[in-house]
Amino acid sequence: MNNGFNGFTTETFKFLKDLKANNNRDWFIENRTRYELNVLEPSLQLIESMQNPLKKVSPFFLAIAKRSGGSLMRIYRDTRFSKEKTPYKTNIGIHFRHELGKDVHAPGFYLHIEDGDCFFGAGIWHPDNSSLRKMRDQIVEQDSRWMRLSRSIRLHGMFEFAGDSLKRPPRDFDASHPLIDDLKRKDFIIVAKIAKNELRQQKLPDQIVRLMKQTSGIVEFLCESLSLPF
Numbered sequence: 001m002n003n004g005f006n007g008f009t010t011e012t013f014k015f016l017k018d019l020k021a022n023n024n025r026d027w028f029i030e031n032r033t034r035y036e037l038n039v040l041e042p043s044l045q046l047i048e049s050m051q052n053p054l055k056k057v058s059p060f061f062l063a064i065a066k067r068s069g070g071s072l073m074r075i076y077r078d079t080r081f082s083k084e085k086t087p088y089k090t091n092i093g094i095h096f097r098h099e100l101g102k103d104v105h106a107p108g109f110y111l112h113i114e115d116g117d118c119f120f121g122a123g124i125w126h127p128d129n130s131s132l133r134k135m136r137d138q139i140v141e142q143d144s145r146w147m148r149l150s151r152s153i154r155l156h157g158m159f160e161f162a163g164d165s166l167k168r169p170p171r172d173f174d175a176s177h178p179l180i181d182d183l184k185r186k187d188f189i190i191v192a193k194i195a196k197n198e199l200r201q202q203k204l205p206d207q208i209v210r211l212m213k214q215t216s217g218i219v220e221f222l223c224e225s226l227s228l229p230f
Contacts, residue, residue, distance in 0.1 A: 005049040007200040008113065011038040016090055017115040023086040035075070040067065043092055046111075047071045049205045054096060057212045058220075060229050061096050061108065071096055090114060100228055107223050109212050111194075118199060120208065122215035123189040124222055125163065131226055136170060136183050138225035143179055149217045150182065153190055156214060163187025188222055190215050 015038045019028070028035070048065040064070030073093035079085050097108035105128070110121035127135070139146045153159045164186040169175040173183050198207055220230040 005042065005045040005202060005205060007202050007204060008042050009038060009200065012042065012092075012113070012199075013115050013196065015039055016092070016113070019088060020090040020115065023088055023090065025087055028088060039075075039092060040072075043072050043094060046204065047094060050096065050208065053205055053209045054212070057109075057209060057216055058230050060099050060223075062099050063096055091117070098223065098228055107219055107226070107228065109208075109215070109219070111208065113199060118194045118196060119191045120194055120211045121162070121189050121191045122212065122219050123187070125187050125189055127188070132170075132186065135188060135222055135225045136173065138221070139179055139182055140173070140177070142221075146179065146182070146221065149221055153215065153218060158192045159190050159215070160192075161185070161189065162191045163189040188218075190218060 011034070015031070015034050018031070022028075044065045044067070047063050047070065050063040051065075054061055054063050062071065066072070068074060071094050073089075073095055075089050077084065077087055077089050079087065091112055091114035094111040094113075095108050096110070097103075097106040101107060105124065105126050107124050108122075110125075112119050112121065124131070124135075150161075153161075161182075165181070166184040166186060168184075169177075169180055170183060173180070177183060192211060194207075198204060201207070216230075223230040
């Protein structure tokens, strides 16, 4: 397989759109060659092309170009405990996670590619309660630094905080705290939309690295709260 990334193609998005309309095993088996050629191959090429550039952002985040168990998330949906019973995810998910993280809930950088919804993400999605407590404690202890980092992110204009939040203040935290909206977060995720035409470019790895560097201050802050090196 050619390791040089040449961009995702129109056929990539057509496959994902068709999969959304035909989300069943028979159709997927019939179209497996399309999946291999238009989704799997360029995804692995992108991940491999990110290995050296990622080290310049942080040596502790991984780009592992493997069909399973690496940076590319499985297309097969885990339906055991979900109300959504369709067998396949209709997006490409690539997660460059911290080397000490075991799964998608670890600190990391993320690329989401879906027909009609493509974005870059950075931070931590659905951390456990212990990790949430540590992150909230650090925001309180280093409130000026957190305010500076979050303000800088918003000034870029292209980023926004996303994810779930509590309706009420978390236990043991002052409801009148000036950063209460951040303390109520259950996810610490920053996202930026990416246009399809950017995903078709050979220079996409350069664009991803720029986004990583712009969000690295927040990710470093979150890693520190969990005693992880950055």
